[in-house]
Amino acid sequence: MSRDxxxxxxxxxxxxxxxxxxxxxxxxxxxxxxxxxxxxxSYAIGYNILFGYTGLLSLGHALFFAAGMYGMGLGIQHxxxxxxxxxxxxxxxxxxxxxxxxxxxxxTTGVAFMIVTLMFAQAGYLTILYFGDYTRGDEGFVLQTAxxxxxxxxxxxxxxxxxxxxxxxxxxxxxxxxxxRAPFGRVLVAIRENEDRVQMLGYDTHAHKLAAMVISGTISxxxxxxxxxxxxxxxxxxxSVQYSILPLLWVxxxxxxxxxxxxIGALFMFYLIDLSSGLTAAYMLIAGVVxxxxxxxxxxxxxxxxxxxxxxxxx
Amino acid sequence: xxxxxxxxxxxxxxxxxxxVSDVDLDLTAGDVHALIGPNGAGKTTLxxxxxxxxxxxxxxxxxxxxxxxxxxxxKRIGLGMAxxxxxxxxxxGLSVRENVALAARGQPVQGDQVDRAVCAxxxxxxLSDRAQEVAGNLSYGHxxxxxxxxxxxxxxxxLILDEPTQGLSDGEIxxxxxxxxxxxxxxxxxxxxxxxxxxxxxxxxxxVLNFGEVLAEGTPEDIHENRAVQAAYLGTG
Numbered sequence: 001m002s003r004d005x006x007x008x009x010x011x012x013x014x015x016x017x018x019x020x021x022x023x024x025x026x027x028x029x030x031x032x033x034x035x036x037x038x039x040x041x042s043y044a045i046g047y048n049i050l051f052g053y054t055g056l057l058s059l060g061h062a063l064f065f066a067a068g069m070y071g072m073g074l075g076i077q078h079x080x081x082x083x084x085x086x087x088x089x090x091x092x093x094x095x096x097x098x099x100x101x102x103x104x105x106x107x108t109t110g111v112a113f114m115i116v117t118l119m120f121a122q123a124g125y126l127t128i129l130y131f132g133d134y135t136r137g138d139e140g141f142v143l144q145t146a147x148x149x150x151x152x153x154x155x156x157x158x159x160x161x162x163x164x165x166x167x168x169x170x171x172x173x174x175x176x177x178x179x180x181r182a183p184f185g186r187v188l189v190a191i192r193e194n195e196d197r198v199q200m201l202g203y204d205t206h207a208h209k210l211a212a213m214v215i216s217g218t219i220s221x222x223x224x225x226x227x228x229x230x231x232x233x234x235x236x237x238x239x240s241v242q243y244s245i246l247p248l249l250w251v252x253x254x255x256x257x258x259x260x261x262x263x264i265g266a267l268f269m270f271y272l273i274d275l276s277s278g279l280t281a282a283y284m285l286i287a288g289v290v291x292x293x294x295x296x297x298x299x300x301x302x303x304x305x306x307x308x309x310x311x312x313x314x315x
Numbered sequence: 316x317x318x319x320x321x322x323x324x325x326x327x328x329x330x331x332x333x334x335v336s337d338v339d340l341d342l343t344a345g346d347v348h349a350l351i352g353p354n355g356a357g358k359t360t361l362x363x364x365x366x367x368x369x370x371x372x373x374x375x376x377x378x379x380x381x382x383x384x385x386x387x388x389x390k391r392i393g394l395g396m397a398x399x400x401x402x403x404x405x406x407x408g409l410s411v412r413e414n415v416a417l418a419a420r421g422q423p424v425q426g427d428q429v430d431r432a433v434c435a436x437x438x439x440x441x442l443s444d445r446a447q448e449v450a451g452n453l454s455y456g457h458x459x460x461x462x463x464x465x466x467x468x469x470x471x472x473x474l475i476l477d478e479p480t481q482g483l484s485d486g487e488i489x490x491x492x493x494x495x496x497x498x499x500x501x502x503x504x505x506x507x508x509x510x511x512x513x514x515x516x517x518x519x520x521x522x523v524l525n526f527g528e529v530l531a532e533g534t535p536e537d538i539h540e541n542r543a544v545q546a547a548y549l550g551t552g
Contacts, residue, residue: 183420186416186417189409190417193406193407197400197405197406198417199388199389200366200368200389200392200398200400201392201417201418201421201465202389202392202393202421202422202469203389203421204387205389
């Protein structure tokens with residue numbers, strides 16, 4: 001193991017240890033927040049694979065998040081599944097939906113790709129509303145405590161919930177770290193930098209982008225399924241355009257194309273809104289100003305800035 | 316002598332402009348074959364069709380006895396072609412080593428062989444001591460050399476070099492010609508080149524393009540004495 005690899009493992013492993021320990025010391029309020037942030041950060045990790053590493057800006061990831069959430073939720077509510085197979089159903093739904101959208105959307109590039117993904121996500125959102133008899137539309141539906149027993153573990157219990165969120169986040173973080181350091185991930189980065197050149201090195205860039213989108217969509221779906229299960233609510237708002245923009249913001253703030261960026265971005269944004277809304281009703285104004293300042297002075301995001309200044313080899 | 320690559324009637328029309336017209340070209344295995352001609356003669360378009368970056372309007376390309384006219388670029392590379400870009404096109408944000416490693420990993424070799432191919436390629440162009448630098452920080456000439464190293468790391472059967480010596484110093488050009496000499500016999504080279512000293516020094520065969528058509532083909536001596544070529548390209552002196 002090279003010295004660089006050791007440092008990288010120490011940093012990312014260190015964060016996981018910190019998060020693991022945090023649950024024993026944090027007050028209840030922040031404990032709950034952090035569980036939520038870890039699930040949302042997992043969503044952002046999925047988004048980052050496509051946007052940060054492959055350079056494809058999707059405006060439709062809410063479709064994948066919702067596919068996971070509804071795949072899980074409908075499986076429990078109408079399919080009578082228990083949580084474990086329901087989670088799996090959510091993940092599979094995300095993989096299928098992202099694969100199908102990838103086949104269509106990857107025929108386009110640039111702005112057209114953004115619009116196609118946005119439109120399909122809107123179509124997905126409207127589909128949720130259209131089938132209101134099953135999905136309960138805007139109102140959504142609540143998963144009862146009895147429906148949220150995973151292998152006998154009650155996921156509505158805060159400690160169990162924290163553990164479950166931590167497990168998901170740790171898996172996503174490790175997967176992402178491994179992926180971007182593996183030859184496959186290096187090719188994704190190269191596609192981001194110069195796709196034409198990658199093709200002339202003998203790589204099937206279309207197949208790589210397709211795989212990146214399916215991996216990204218599947219991780220996003222896993223986060224969506226977990227979110228529904230852990231917090232007991234499945235609703236159409238999670239399929240709205242807002243939930244496509246949020247992961248983009250988290251990733252941009254934290255640092256696109258960095259493994260830790262999605263978590264830092266989600267954490268920062270969550271507490272920015274949380275703290276500013278405690279001060280004033282115009283909290284979006286404060287949040288907006290902070291975001292503008294950050295974009296001006298750290299255009300590569302918080303972790304991106306760290307990498308630029310101190311640690312060039314940070315994945 | 317075996318022919319590694321041949322084109323028949325290769326034509327490219329961009330709307331009204333006939334960029335390449337009815338080109339028959341044969342590359343003998345192991346040769347260094349130079350492609351010369353004035354600016355806008357269609358050289359880059361021609362090699363673009365050979366390596367699959369540009370779809371031809373008409374004609375065919377055969378590589379190692381197989382018709383590859385409709386094959387996408389990455390599959391042609393998989394068959395053993397490599398193409399280095401005229402406009403330097405390295406991955407500016409990645410290290411020099413990573414650039415060459417990406418080229419090496421595009422081939423069906425893995426593990427230690429990748430490292431060895433990377434070191435050998437960097438050594439050949441003289442960039443070994445800059446392996447860890449970010450490619451975008453290299454000087455223009457060094458980026459050209461990196462481009463060539465990427466081509467070498469692919470261990471191709473046919474190496475297509477599009478104006479490789481543009482922007483190189485005299486010392487670097489000398490190193491480049493020595494490098495091409497070293498490839499002679501086992502790697503076929505198709506070289507687009509403006510520097511005539513390099514062409515006369517390394518080429519076994521020369522094809523001259525003018526207005527998209529083959530004006531002449533032959534040994535460097537034939538071309539040097541060809542009056543039509545002199546008139547079109549070299550001047551009358």
